[in-house]
Amino acid sequence: MAAxxxxxxxxxxxxxxxxxxxxxxxxxxxGFAATTTAQIAEEADVSHxxxxxxxxxxxELLLMAGNTRFREALGSGRTACExxxxxxxRLTALVSPMTADxxxxxxxxxxxxxxxxxxxxEEHRAEALRLVDELIAAIADILRDAWxxxxxxDPRIAAEALYASxxxxxxxxxxxxxxxxxxxxxxxxxxxxxxxxxxTTPRERTxx
Amino acid sequence: MAAxxxxxxxxxxxxxxxxxxxxxxxxxxxGFAATTTAQIAEEADVSHxxxxxxxxxxxELLLMAGNTRFREALGSGRTACExxxxxxxRLTALVSPMTADxxxxxxxxxxxxxxxxxxxxEEHRAEALRLVDELIAAIADILRDAWxxxxxxDPRIAAEALYASxxxxxxxxxxxxxxxxxxxxxxxxxxxxxxxxxxTTPRERTxx
Numbered sequence: 001m002a003a004x005x006x007x008x009x010x011x012x013x014x015x016x017x018x019x020x021x022x023x024x025x026x027x028x029x030x031g032f033a034a035t036t037t038a039q040i041a042e043e044a045d046v047s048h049x050x051x052x053x054x055x056x057x058x059x060e061l062l063l064m065a066g067n068t069r070f071r072e073a074l075g076s077g078r079t080a081c082e083x084x085x086x087x088x089x090r091l092t093a094l095v096s097p098m099t100a101d102x103x104x105x106x107x108x109x110x111x112x113x114x115x116x117x118x119x120x121x122e123e124h125r126a127e128a129l130r131l132v133d134e135l136i137a138a139i140a141d142i143l144r145d146a147w148x149x150x151x152x153x154d155p156r157i158a159a160e161a162l163y164a165s166x167x168x169x170x171x172x173x174x175x176x177x178x179x180x181x182x183x184x185x186x187x188x189x190x191x192x193x194x195x196x197x198x199x200t201t202p203r204e205r206t207x208x
Numbered sequence: 209m210a211a212x213x214x215x216x217x218x219x220x221x222x223x224x225x226x227x228x229x230x231x232x233x234x235x236x237x238x239g240f241a242a243t244t245t246a247q248i249a250e251e252a253d254v255s256h257x258x259x260x261x262x263x264x265x266x267x268e269l270l271l272m273a274g275n276t277r278f279r280e281a282l283g284s285g286r287t288a289c290e291x292x293x294x295x296x297x298r299l300t301a302l303v304s305p306m307t308a309d310x311x312x313x314x315x316x317x318x319x320x321x322x323x324x325x326x327x328x329x330e331e332h333r334a335e336a337l338r339l340v341d342e343l344i345a346a347i348a349d350i351l352r353d354a355w356x357x358x359x360x361x362d363p364r365i366a367a368e369a370l371y372a373s374x375x376x377x378x379x380x381x382x383x384x385x386x387x388x389x390x391x392x393x394x395x396x397x398x399x400x401x402x403x404x405x406x407x408t409t410p411r412e413r414t415x416x
Contacts, residue, residue, distance in 0.1 A: 113325060161401055164375065165373075171324045200405070
C-alpha cells in the first residue's frame with residue numbers, strides 16, 4: 001500500500017512538472033493570449049481532463065508556470081547580489097533575473113496581474129503570494145544590511161514600497177512596449193529613492 | 209445643419225452621462241462582478257445596441273464609471289489638501305477621497321487593475337491613464353512644495369513611487385478584505401518614507 005501511494009504521488013508530481021514545463025514553453029514561444037489549454041494538454045501529453053485536475057483555467061496555468069519561473073529568478077537574483085556591496089546595485093541585481101528575458105515581459109506582466117488579482121484562496125495564487133513575500137523579505141534583508149548597524153530600523157515599509165514600484169514598473173514597461181533595460185533603469189531610480197528614505201529613518205529611542 | 213449637429217452632440221453627451229451614471233449606481237449597489245450589461249442598458253433606458261456604441265464590454269463600462277468617480281475624487285482631494293501644511297498629511301488628504309467609500313473598494317481595485325492592464329489604445333483606458341498622470345502630477349506638486357525652495361529637485365520618481373504604493377496598497381486592501389482606514393494607515397507610512405527619500409535628494413550642482 002505504501003509503495004502504491006508513493007508511486008501515485010510520483011506520477012502526480014511528474015505530470016504536474018510536464019504540465020508546468022509545457023505551459024512555460026508555449027507561453028514563452030507564442031505568448032499567453034495565443035496559447036490554448038488544449039495545446040498545453042497535447043504538449044504535456046496528458047488528456048484535457050487530466051490537465052483540469054492540475055489547473056482549472058488558463059490563468060491558473062499561467063500562475064503554475066510563472067511560480068516556477070519566479071522561484072528560479074529569485075534564486076538567481078539572490079546569488080547574483082551576494083557579492084555586491086552597494087545597496088541600490090544589490091537590489092537591482094536581485095530583481096534583474098525576473099526581467100532578463102524581454103520576450104517574456106508580456107507573460108511576466110500577465111502573471112503579476114494574476115498574482116495580485118482578487119482572492120488568495122486558489123492554490124497557485126497562494127503559492128505566488130508566498131513568493132512575493134519571499135521577494136519582499138529579500139529586499140528587506142538588503143535594506144537592513146545597508147544600515148550597517150545591528151539596530152537598523154524595521155525595513156518592511158521600504159521593502160513593500162519597492163515591491164510596489166517593481167510591480168507598477170513591470171506593467172508600465174509592458175504597456176508602453178519598452179524593453180528590459182528601460183525597466184532596469186527605472187527600477188534603479190526608484191531603489192535609489194527608497195534606499196535614501198530608509199537610511200534616513202529616525203532611529204527609535206532605545207532603552208539603555 | 210449646425211443646429212442639427214449640435215442637437216446630435218447634445219443627445220450623445222446625455223446618453224453617455226446616463227450610461228455612466230447607471231453603471232456607477234449598479235456597480236456601487238451590487239458590485240462589478242454581479243452586474244450585467246443588460247441591466248446597465250435597462251437602468252440607463254437605452255437599447256443594448258446603443259450601449260455597445262459607448263462601451264463594447266463591461267470592463268469599458270467600469271472604466272467609464274471609474275473615470276468619472278476618479279475625476280471627482282481627485283478634485284475633492286486637491287481641495288482638501290490645499291489648507292494642510294505637513295506634506296505627508298497633504299498627500300494622505302489628496303488620496304483619501306478615492307477610498308472614502310469602503311463599500312466600493314472592490315470596484316476601485318477592479319478599476320485600477322483595468323487601468324494598468326494592457327494596451328492604452330482603448331478610449332476609456334487612455335482617459336484613465338491621463339487621470340493617473342494628473343494624480344502623479346498632483347503628488348509631485350505636493351512634494352516640490354515640501355522642499356520649500358525654488359530649486360527643489362525633480363519630484364517625478366518620488367511621485368511615481370508613491371503612485372505605485374497607492375496602487376498596490378489598494379489591491380492588497382481588497383485582497384485581504386481590509387477596510388479604508390487600514391489603507392489610509394499604510395499609505396501614510398509609505399508617504400512618510402517617500403517624502404523622506406525625496407527631501408534628502410542631493411541637490412544637483414547648479415552653474416552659478
